Ligand code: FES
């Protein structure tokens with residue numbers, strides 16, 4: 097492996113280890129006020145009146161009337177208000193803030209505010225949304241987004257097929273459950289507002305502030321503080337508390353801190369989308385899948401948010417790592433009065449991978465074929481086209497990945513060993529193959545984000561990196577320095593980088609979509625190479641923008657071409673024991689193989705792998721999050737159970753050598769990939785143990801019991 | 809409001825507070841010791857873990873009145889010890905810190921574990937950390953760090969402790 101892969105001590109290590117890193121809630125400023133949010137307790141209602149008790153001196157209410165600009169979150173569809181006005185669409189929707197110097201008094205005041213609602217019949221699930229014909233939540237359709245795309249000629253394939261297989265799968269919510277809840281501090285000083293706190297995307301927040309305040313960008317500054325995890329949950333959501341706190345700071349003239357408590361955080365922030373995925377595959381006389389129809393429905397919740405982009409990713413991933421020449425893929429993101437769904441690590445990928453991997457297995461079983469070999473026979477290869485018809489330009493090493501996962505896990509051998517009968521635990525083993533597109537859809541990195549980075553050479557031969565990418569635990573303050581240091585051939589300690597600040601960091605895009613290393617890292621590498629040529633100069637700057645590679649193409653209107661600049665690939669095997677008496681599932685073994693190109697720091701990559709797999713396994717079998725009448729039923733960490741150190745065994749993993757020529761030192765994306773394959777691998781293991789088809793995530797003892805009672 | 813006298817990181821202090829005020833708030837809000845984190849406020853996450861008379865407790869569940877005459881160790885005190893240095897080295901080498909929000913609590917849990925059991929097995933380490941949630945790492949690296957610290961810090965935890 098390259099020298100760059102050699103682990104170094106993280107630059108953010110000492111502060112975090114010693115407890116001196118100051119997260120949002122750790123900061124106290126002179127004269128700082130505390131804010132709490134009054135939230136809707138109705139899933140759908142008109143607000144008739146709001147009665148506020150008399151406020152003691154120094155206490156304030158901040159609501160929609162305090163918004164000088166537009167009361168609309170600037171995101172794909174502009175439908176979501178910063179503060180509800182006149183109506184609410186989900187439980188947890190923000191209505192107003194109470195702000196004041198004493199936390200307890202703020203809470204007491206909040207509890208004494210009375211809101212008179214007139215309830216409207218809510219839409220509470222995908223199934224209900226499909227039936228809606230009037231009183232739409234959004235525009236004049238029951239959905240926010242409806243897309244479709246095709247490849248080849250499905251009807252021709254259907255005509256040739258000798259067998260057809262159909263499956264339907266369902267997945268539930270997942271909560272990001274970053275350990276630090278949402279938190280923002282806003283300061284208003286000299287006509288400028290500065291917002292700092294927990295976030296993934298400083299420029300999303302900046303744009304939200306500009307829109308809400310109606311101010312020019314010079315009057316707005318956003319600074320990231322050490323952030324206790326994100327996983328997508330601090331992608332688009334923090335724009336709400338950021339604007340709220342900023343409005344409060346402007347109104348009161350004092351610094352305002354807005355930190356969520358855990359219940360509030362679970363109740364009202366974005367979640368992974370629940371999905372229903374139907375697949376129908378047409379198989380020819382040679383047991384080859386020649387055509388496939390895929391239908392996807394996701395619960396977007398009350399506002400459009402990022403659901404369109406999540407839906408696209410799910411649709412582009414829904415055919416998995418397989419070459420199926422004729423495809424038709426449709427998707428709808430339904431509007432409901434549930435909590436708003438949004439970004440979470442994987443961004444539609446985990447649902448898609450679960451559905452297609454279960455479906456592949458089911459087809460192989462029905463055809464009495466070895467499912468491992470069946471899937472191998474359908475693997476994508478270099479030179480094939482993706483489901484959107486984009487040519488795969490770079491080496492696809494799925495065959496090596498398959499061989500390696502089988503070698504380290506003994507999957508095929510274990511899979512065929514007969515299940516022990518009678519008393520005792522029943523073993524099952526499952527294997528999943530998967531991929532993840534790195535970076536923004538299509539040419540978005542150039543056309544939407546306009547990624548730019550800045551490097552400064554300072555006297556004394558230090559180099560400063562200026563990017564907007566945030567350190568959320570994934571190691572960006574270390575890995576980007578390593579890339580620049582290696583390119584310049586200077587000691588990594590001489591390269592400086594701080595938490596991003598929009599005052600001096602250009603917009604290098606959000607910290608999402610497994611893009612930071614592959615996209616931003618590459619632009620930084622190029623900037624560093626430019627810098628190297630002028631190294632004899634004492635002090636200067638290099639600014640570079642991302643350029644869309646000339647060998648890629650994307651038609652966003654028809655979803656045709658290279659859906660992503662590049663992909664990372666992987667396989668997971670999960671082994672379980674199922675207790676037939678209690679239906680409890682214990683994970684007894686986890687194996688993983690990835691092709692992420694060159695790892696930029698093997699230890700940081702290990703962290704991404706082990707953390708991502710744990711989240712994926714828990715998504716599959718622990719993290720139950722359900723909505724009843726628009727109210728989430730699990731609103732604390734006792735009911736929403738996260739994995740502990742006891743839940744999963746050690747993971748054995750390998751990386752395939754396959755440097756990516758367009759990535760920095762050969763690197764591709766890693767952050768999301770690692771979450772994606774764990775759920776299907778686990779579900780397939782349970783399916784083998786139980787001997788019945790798993791159709792729903794998460795699998796729980798209750799759902800297994802139901803499966804056992806079903807006679808199929 | 810009552811006066812409470814207790815040991816904090818090796819010093820004796822007296823505070824005037826409400827008897828039911830959470831130790832977590834005493835530390836973070838009243839004494840500005842913010843190394844101890846709040847992740848849930850309900851005893852589920854361990855981010856607020858500190859040592860109370862050498863035992864691991866979730867400070868969000870400890871009312872101030874329970875502190876009288878007892879001694880509290882937080883990350884601010886613990887980070888000055890040699891044991892912390894050994895743990896820090898091990899956490900760094902294994903990549904046990906990502907977002908860092910669970911870290912101070914994890915460190916206190918590690919200390920509680922090792923002072924009880926200087927030579928733990930992997931299962932014992934996993935058991936000892938089971939009250940501390942980490943969303944980033946998947947735990948194995950932290951488990952490895954503690955096993956490593958137990959080896960590298962040979963003798964440090966078997967000596968009579970400094971409580
Ligand atoms: S904050 Fe005390 S256990 Fe979570």
Ligand code: FES
Nearest residue numbers: 907910942943944
């Ligand atoms: S390092 Fe983020 S929660 Fe443990």
